[in-house]
Structure formats: C-alpha cells, structure tokens
Amino acid sequence: MSKRLPNSVIIGTGEYVTGYVPGGGSKSDKSCGVVGLVHFDMRRRGLIGERILIAGTNGTKFPPAREHLKRLIDGRYRDLSSSFESFPSDDCKRDPNAYKEALNQLQEGDLVSVFTPDDTHFEMTKEALERGCHVMVAKPLVLEFEQHKVLADLAMKKNRLLLVEVHKRFDPIYSDARQRLNSGQMGPFGYFYSYMSQPKFQLDTFQAWAGISSDISYYLNSHHVDWHVWAMAGRGRPVSVRATSSSGQAEKRFGDGRKCEDTITLMVDWENKESGSGDDGCNSGMKGHAVYTSSWTDPVSDVHSQQHFYCQAHHGFLKADQAHRGYYVSTDQDGYKSVNPLYMKYTTDAEGYYNGQSGYGYQSFEKFVLAAHQVNEGTKLASDYNNLLPSAVSTLQVTAILHAGRISLDSQNSTVRINYTEQENLFKPTSLTVLSN
Ligand SMILES: NC(=O)c1ccc[n+]([C@@H]2O[C@H](COP(=O)([O-])OP(=O)(O)OC[C@H]3O[C@@H](n4cnc5c(N)ncnc54)[C@H](O)[C@@H]3O)[C@@H](O)[C@H]2O)c1
Numbered sequence: 001m002s003k004r005l006p007n008s009v010i011i012g013t014g015e016y017v018t019g020y021v022p023g024g025g026s027k028s029d030k031s032c033g034v035v036g037l038v039h040f041d042m043r044r045r046g047l048i049g050e051r052i053l054i055a056g057t058n059g060t061k062f063p064p065a066r067e068h069l070k071r072l073i074d075g076r077y078r079d080l081s082s083s084f085e086s087f088p089s090d091d092c093k094r095d096p097n098a099y100k101e102a103l104n105q106l107q108e109g110d111l112v113s114v115f116t117p118d119d120t121h122f123e124m125t126k127e128a129l130e131r132g133c134h135v136m137v138a139k140p141l142v143l144e145f146e147q148h149k150v151l152a153d154l155a156m157k158k159n160r161l162l163l164v165e166v167h168k169r170f171d172p173i174y175s176d177a178r179q180r181l182n183s184g185q186m187g188p189f190g191y192f193y194s195y196m197s198q199p200k201f202q203l204d205t206f207q208a209w210a211g212i213s214s215d216i217s218y219y220l221n222s223h224h225v226d227w228h229v230w231a232m233a234g235r236g237r238p239v240s241v242r243a244t245s246s247s248g249q250a251e252k253r254f255g256d257g258r259k260c261e262d263t264i265t266l267m268v269d270w271e272n273k274e275s276g277s278g279d280d281g282c283n284s285g286m287k288g289h290a291v292y293t294s295s296w297t298d299p300v301s302d303v304h305s306q307q308h309f310y311c312q313a314h315h316g317f318l319k320a321d322q323a324h325r326g327y328y329v330s331t332d333q334d335g336y337k338s339v340n341p342l343y344m345k346y347t348t349d350a351e352g353y354y355n356g357q358s359g360y361g362y363q364s365f366e367k368f369v370l371a372a373h374q375v376n377e378g379t380k381l382a383s384d385y386n387n388l389l390p391s392a393v394s395t396l397q398v399t400a401i402l403h404a405g406r407i408s409l410d411s412q413n414s415t416v417r418i419n420y421t422e423q424e425n426l427f428k429p430t431s432l433t434v435l436s437n
Contacts, residue, residue, distance in 0.1 A: 006134075006372055007049035009106060010035055010084075011099045011124055012115035013056035013065060014205075016138065019072070020065040021205045032072035034344055035115055038365045040073060040082050041354050047369050048111065052084045055099035059092035078352035099124060108132030109376040111369065113165075119213035122147045125162065129154050134161040134372040134382075136365065139222040140402055141392060143214065145432055148399040152392035159382045161375060162392040163368050166226040168322070169390055170360035170367070171342060177311070177318045178231040187314030188272040189236050192290035194224030194309035197263075197298040203253050210296070211250060211260025217243070217405050220294035221266055222398065224309055226390065228290060229397045231311075233387070236272045237282055237427050238290075238397055240435075241404035242415045243267070249297040263295035266405040273426065282426055292401075302328075302338045400429040407434060 010017055012035075019026045019033035026033075042048045056062070069082040085105075088098035103112065112128040114121055114137040122142045128135045129151065141164045142148050155162035168174045180186065198220070203210055206219075229238070245261040254260060270288040298306060303323040311318045323338060330336040341347075345356035356362055367389060374380040386393040397418070404416035417433045420426060 005049040006110045007051040008039055008111040009053045009102045010113045011055045017115050018065045020068045025068055034361050035113055038362050040080055044080055053102045053105055054084045055087040055102040057094055057096050059088040059090045062086045062090050077348060077354040080354050103131055106133055111372055117209040117213055118143055118218050125151055129158055129160055136163045136165050136368045139164050139166050140218045145400050145403045148396055155392055156383060161371055161382050164390045164395055165364055166390045167360045167364040168223050168227055170363040173320050174227055177320055181231045186316045188286050189288040189313055191312040192228055195293050196220040196223060196307040197295040198305050199300045200297045202296055203250055211258045215261055216294050216296045217264035218402050221292045222402060224292050225401050226398050236270050238268050238270050238401050238418055240269045240415050240417050241266055241401055241408055243405040243408035244413055245409055262297040265293040267291055268401055302336055396429055404432050
C-alpha cells in the first residue's frame with residue numbers, strides 16, 4: 001500500500017503544454033496551454049506530488065516560457081503556482097535526450113505525459129514504461145501499428161497504465177452519443193463521417209514537424225477515429241482503408257521543398273458483428289463505411305477548430321457539432337467567436353480560483369491520475385482500466401486505421417487491409433496488408 005503522491009514529468013514544451021509557441025504566446029484557443037496548467041492545478045488540489053518536471057529540447061526557451069506562464073497563471077489565479085523544474089538547463093540550445101535526465105528523477109509509479117511530435121512518442125513511452133511509470137501520451141499514440149502492439153504489451157507486462165490523451169471521450173455530448181449508439185435502439189452501424197480542421201496559421205506553430213514526421217490525419221483524424229472505434233467496441237471492426245488528399249497550400253507556405261498534405265480523407269470499410277439473428281462473428285453480411293477528413297488549411301473563422309460528425313445506424317442517426325455549442329462571445333480584441341468552455345475553461349470562480357476542473361480537457365488528465373493512485377495502492381490492476389479509459393490495449397484499431405491511411409497515401413492511394421485472426425479475437429487487428437490498385 002502506498003499513499004505517496006506521484007510526481008510528474010511532462011515531456012514537450014509546445015503549444016499544448018505551455019501555450020508558448022515560436023514567436024510568443026499562442027493565438028489559438030489554448031493561450032496558456034493545457035497540460036502544464038492542469039498539472040499545476042492538480043498539484044494545488046493535492047492529487048499529484050510537489051515535483052512537476054518539464055523536459056524539452058531547447059533550454060533557452062524556458063525563461064520566456066516561464067514568464068509567459070507566470071503572467072497567465074500565477075498572475076491570474078489565486079494560490080496557483082506555475083513553478084516547475086526544467087530540462088535541459090536554460091543555457092542549453094539543444095539536447096533531445098534531456099527527457100531521460102528528467103525521467104531519472106522519478107520513482108516507480110510516478111507519472112509521465114508525452115506531448116512531443118508524433119514520431120518521438122514510441123521511444124519516450126517505452127523508456128518511461130520500462131522505468132515503471134504510468135504514461136499518458138498525446139494522440140496519436142504512435143505512428144506505426146507494430147509499435148503500438150509493442151507498447152500495449154509492455155504496459156500490461158509492467159502493470160502500468162498506458163493511455164492515449166483523447167479528451168473528446170469525456171465531452172458530455174460525445175460520451176452520450178456513444179452510449180446512445182450502444183443503447184440497443186440504433187441497430188447496426190451504417191455510415192459515419194467526420195470533419196476536423198485548424199486554421200492555416202497553425203502550420204507555422206507546427207513547422208518543425210508538419211509534413212516531415214507526421215501529417216494532418218494523424219494529428220486530427222485521430223480524434224474522430226478514436227471516438228468511432230470506441231463507440232463500435234465489440235460490435236464491429238474496420239477492415240480496409242483507402243486514403244486521398246489535397247495539397248498546394250501548406251507546401252507553398254513552408255516553401256522549403258517538403259511534401260505536406262493540406263487535407264486528408266480516410267475511407268474505411270467496416271463489418272458489423274450483430275446481424276439480429278444469432279452470433280455469426282463479423283460475417284453478418286452487413287457492411288458499414290466511414291469517411292474521416294481533417295485539414296490544417298482552413299481560413300480563420302468563428303472557431304479555432306471546426307469539428308463535427310454524423311453517424312447513421314439502421315434505426316437512427318446521431319449528429320454532433322462540437323464547434324458550435326450555441327454560445328457566442330464577441331470582443332473588440334478577438335471579434336465574434338463560438339466558444340466551448342466545456343473543453344478548457346480559463347475563467348476564475350468568485351474567489352479568484354482556477355475552476356476549470358469540469359472541462360473535458362482537464363478530466364482526461366484527472367482520470368489518469370486517479371487511476372494511477374488505484375494501481376499504486378494495489379486496489380486495481382492496470383488491466384482493469386483497459387476498457388474504462390483510452391488504453392493502448394483498447395485502441396489498436398485506431399492506430400491500424402491511421403497507419404493504413406499513411407501507407408495508402410504513400411502507395412498511390414492503394415487499399416490497405418486490416419487483418420484479424422478470426423478464432424482468437426474478432427476485434428484485435430494483427431497486421432496490415434497493402435492490396436494492389
Ligand atoms: N496543440 C494542440 O492543440 C494539441 C492538442 C492535443 C494534442 N496535441 C499533441 O501534442 C503533441 C505536441 O503537440 P504541440 O501542439 O504541443 O506541438 P508543438 O510543435 O507546439 O510542440 C512540440 C514540442 O515537443 C518538443 N520536443 C520535440 N522533441 C523533443 C525531445 N526529444 N524531447 C523533449 N521535447 C521534445 C519540442 O521542443 C516542442 O516544444 C502532438 O503529439 C500533438 O498531436 C496537441
């Protein structure tokens with residue numbers, strides 16, 4: 001039994017962690033970041049230990065990032081301190097291994113959050129799990145299906161949580177939609193589409209990796225693919241993926257010869273398990289299909305990110321527009337905006353305290369921390385959370401779809417089959433195969 005509060009390492013110092021981006025404070029909807037603020041508040045509330053360590057590559061970025069956080073957090077919220085230990089030191093221009101130094105400070109059962117470019121997630125997560133830490137990773141967990149399997153197995157072997165930070169699962173509307181799809185009223189799945197985008201100025205924020213080590217589908221389709229896979233758990237499975245894309249705007253903006261899609265669409269065929277007449281595996285003969293589209297070349301609009309989906313089942317449909325909650329704010333500074341305080345709420349309560357704990361961007365981390373307490377105290381196993389939280393074990397289909405999409409784009413839009421071993425597990429993909437055009 002351990003009552004010690006776990007300390008935390010956050011790897012990454014970018015927009016999602018600090019809100020501090022090349023050129024100053026982010027102009028997105030996350031001006032003081034998400035991961036740092038949530039950790040500082042969880043420390044104030046006594047959910048995590050005193051030590052919060054943040055690791056980046058460039059130490060010279062820490063002094064202005066600290067100033068930025070001090071102004072927007074300490075200067076704004078009562079009793080909330082944004083203090084943290086940083087790696088590498090402030091005079092170090094570049095050390096991509098500084099995160100290992102931060103991990104050296106931790107004990108087994110401590111917490112690691114990985115919020116770095118997608119191609120670095122695998123090594124960092126593996127290292128943190130091997131040291132016996134619980135790990136929360138930004139979506140997408142990894143770029144490659146085989147890497148996902150390795151990490152999921154390692155987490156189970158070590159009895160450690162390995163979660164993907166897909167906060168939309170905690171949005172009251174998205175989680176209600178999932179429950180309704182599974183309520184028995186809707187019937188087998190037929191058709192799904194989603195669209196998610198960001199304004200093109202985000203390309204400047206992500207210039208270090210956009211088109212180089214990841215793409216817009218990994219970055220944004222990952223959200224709705226995760227929701228759909230989660231909603232279909234035990235009822236159907238994705239079997240093939242074909243991807244297509246648009247280009248021209250991002251490549252022109254970067255102007256450095258890199259290849260970078262503007263918009264990516266994944267077209268995915270699904271098989272339904274249920275046929276309404278007994279259990280015939282996934283051979284019910286009833287197919288569904290899904291179209292997931294994401295873009296980072298939208299113009300500036302009333303929201304930072306357009307995001308909506310439509311899901312048709314045999315006896316009903318669900319439709320959600322996450323960008324428009326029927327709540328609008330206009331200021332001289334920012335103009336007319338559709339805002340969503342259900343995600344991250346930055347305003348204070350009547351006594352001046354930060355009170356965004358109910359936001360689903362916050363909840364996502366709090367659930368990770370509370371689950372880690374249970375595993376550390378021995379009251380639960382990490383595997384008890386496999387289906388309760390977005391674990392690596394339960395999200396293999398997500399990486400299978402995203403990776404198959406990338407393979408399709410890189411092989412003249414070929415169809416990529418997702419393979420399963422029928423007898424062993426109807427829903428656990430085993431490999432990907434490129435089919436000829
Ligand atoms: N920005 C968002 O709204 C958002 C939302 C959810 C998830 N995410 C995810 O968070 C991750 C990071 O996104 P971001 O928006 O903060 O990106 P960003 O480009 O603003 O920041 C990436 C950060 O990672 C750091 N980094 C790179 N290599 C590193 C290394 N070896 N060691 C330590 N740090 C390293 C960089 O220094 C940089 O600070 C991505 O996986 C992204 O999908 C971002």
